[in-house]
């Protein structure tokens with residue numbers, strides 16, 4: 102019995118090790134990003150800058166005539182809610198990221214606010230603008246998310262939560278929203294929060310597409326800073342988080 106247990110534990114360790122190896126060697130490379138995110142004034146300043154600019158843009162939109170009810174569309178994680186505590190716990194304990202650990206974190210309902218998000222959302226609601234959330238959190242996580250929102254003072258309607266529907270791309274959910282509303286602004290920390298153009302692209306194409314749509318940033322698209330994780334990691338060849346890809350002095 103004991104040897105069976107040992108065998109099972111070894112198998113689990115081997116699988117965990119292979120998973121970690123298939124992505125990155127440990128998560129030490131993320132410490133700087135987490136420290137910046139959690140401690141720098143610059144992180145907070147960028148968030149306020151994003152939400153202050155958004156308010157100006159919403160005011161402009163409110164002066165214009167549009168068909169349909171007006172809405173603003175938000176991603177949730179690292180756009181409205183700060184989940185950095187969960188990732189920081191994993192890094193300190195050398196745990197690789199996985200969906201289960203994120204699900205356990207969501208169930209705790211302990212995420213905090215991204216600076217500026219609540220003030221902007223309250224402002225939008227005061228102007229009778231519908232606040233929509235398109236997130237890849239699971240359908241089963243709607244109640245926990247709403248409770249977390251409530252704990253940090255955010256108001257949201259359950260019917261305005263468009264959660265993961267089997268498609269990681271948010272494009273079809275954006276279309277669903279556009280059938281009902283005039284969308285004044287989109288908010289996100291990941292380019293896939295804005296348009297499908299950036300779904301599953303190489304880092305080079307992602308950057309070129311940002312330049313091609315530069316007029317939209319700070320106008321229709323409001324970007325929040327997130328150096329912790331994102332599709333930018335997956336777009337690197339073989340998820341290479343070592344110095345091999347750094348551009349240095351020629």
Ligand SMILES: [Mg+2]
Nearest residue numbers: 176178179290
């Ligand atoms: Mg996000």
